[in-house]
Amino acid sequence: MAPHTIARAAVAGFAAVALLGSAACGSGFDDSSGDAAQSSGPASLQILIGSSGEAETKAVQEAAAKWATSSGNTATVTPAQDLTQQLGQALAGGTPPDVFYVDAAQFADYASVGALEPYGDKISNSGDFYESLRTAFTYDGKLYCAPKDFSTLALQINTDLWAKAGLTDADVPTTWEQLTAAAQKIKAKGQVPLALGDTRDRIGAFMVQNGGWLLSKDGKQPTADTPENLAALQYIRTMLTTGLAKYPKQLDAGWSGEAFGRGKAVMTIEGNWITGALKNDFPNVKYKVVALPAGPKGQGTLSFTQCWGIAAKSRYKDQAIKFVEAMTSGEQQLIFAKAVGVMPSRQSVRDQYTAANPEDKPFIDGAAYAQGPVNAPKMDSVLKDFDTGLQGLANGDPKTVLQNFDKNAKAALGTS
């Protein structure tokens, strides 16, 4: 056969198959656009978690098993390899898990496309959750989901290196000026003073301390290009250019905690997850945790949190809410706190937690003045671009970085 005959035949065949296939697929998808039909009675809940490791998976599985036996349902907990991607695929396929972790940074994306069931106020005593966490999971005035736990940033100091640099407890910085002063003394001894993560999730804390933030309170307007934010970035820029602070990659580390654990930096700014990481990887490091130094406009830190999202397409919403209720009870959160090293999201168990973990006090105190992640949809690429700007801060112009953010955010938020 001449080649072009084959080609023509193949094209005809492809076209036929394509037509048939699309006709078949048209009815194959589950297109229930409204609420999924609800089933009462014993449910089999699918729970997808983005686990931090073995300990967390085991803790959640045990808690879920306990709830399942006491309530007569079944609950299957699956740890995800890549939560965002797996969830994205499941939602696109129309069969999402009933309950899943939602990170505050992505919450608005899920809420805005209607993937989440706004059940927040059906949880008993939902006012008990910290205000900053409630704000993080509120979209269009509705509390969508119950915060699972939270973390905040604080300053870690390697006490051995601190003493070696000739510094005492009196030198522990509580303001930006003191931070600079202490850092200069450390640098004079030939050590790297501060390992600082190169993203908004660390540097943003300085903006908060100076009374600025990236978005307005209602999350509708970008507010990056302000004198407050500019001053904060200029402060960081000076730290970087004078060698008082270094990004983890400059210190050959994946993140600041690693650089800190290896003794490559005397101070770092990380959240309470660093406690577990240092215990596992660098058990011999002696350090203490203090609150972040206050800026010109007072104290400020960032909070990170996840919530128990319930899929809008779940068939077992009532049972799922009961499940979340059990998972977010103060008692259960203390169990998780012990197993995983996270802080409970309910204020009522705060004192019990600090009594058990006195060294975490600076972290939990941060809840009072913490700023949550950017809570607006479609912001991921804008924030990535902002991070790129921050990575090049040492050689870049802070003003341009902030202006770019505003420009891109306006386009993403549709408020231009």
Added chain:
Amino acid sequence: MATETLTAAATAPGASPRRRRGGTRSNENLAGWLFVAPVIAILGLFLLLPILMAFWVSLTDWNGQGSPFTGDVPFVGAHNYTRLFTEDGLARRDFMTSIRNNIYYVAIVVPAQTALALGLALVVNNRMLKGKSFFRSAFYFPSVTSSVAISVVFLFLFANSGAVNALLGFFGIDGPEWFADSRGVLHLLFGVVGVDSPPAALTGGGPLGLSWWDWLAGPSVAMISIITLVVWTTSGTFMLMFLAGLQNVPVALDEASTLDGASRWQRFRHVTLPLLRPTTFLVLTLGTIGSWQVFDQVYVMSQGDPAKTTLTPAYLSYRTAFRDFDYGSGAAISFVLFLIIIVLTLIQRRVLAERDTDRPRRGWWRRRVPERS
């Protein structure tokens, strides 16, 4: 391979044996269709249909909830495509940055891996070489190892205090912070000749949302380490192809040219290389396609960092779809990438085919081949 092409070329201008369809042929037609039906069905179902569906998604603003094939999904026409090219914004800047990165990546990877593969193939094809099979497996080894595993190993090699910098330090060179270094190599070269900050003429404007200065950045230092990795891992596979091609080169030709007094270089240049042209085309095409689609190394090693200098269209498409829930835009990026690859492959085919006809020395070896077959 070469022999077939040659005889076909020789007979083509004469009789063109075009078959006519007769009565008895219709049965064969039906049978033919029957035989290819399973393949057509499978390819159609798993290849063509998903492509068409993805194309539909690229014309919509689908947010990943439910089916994209309902009336609820907003149809936006070509907007996802125009956003990438004509509208000034983050989408275009990201896309153009990724295109720039990938152009430099392809421009280095493809020639380097082809040259290296050819060199390796020549070495292991040497009749005098001892331990041939050992070297063949050794050179092929990187290709059979998982690219993710190799990427992780390279992360260690290129760490600031890793083996590469230790080696450079041995020669008194202070190695860069490889994966943190977003400076473009061309910018660094400009810096050597004294152009440290961009001249105003280059920063003012430029095509498609990036300034000329940005376009001329060259691959970043971080990208160079990915390039090194890819050249090293892929050259083994292509060496195998060149080796197969080399073994098709008749020994008699080599010997004949030696008798004619051709030097070693002349033999390589005028006998081996022309005979390897089909293989070279294959290697260049596969290399171009593969390097435009680079994804796993970026995903594992850098995620587009530092400063977006290792962002590639394939990774950007993934990120746009699965991180930003902007499936339409993500699909549009992958279709543009598809077009780029098709166009480049066609151009390559053109260029290599034309060189075939205007080669003056062609008759010299063509006469001899039929004697052998």
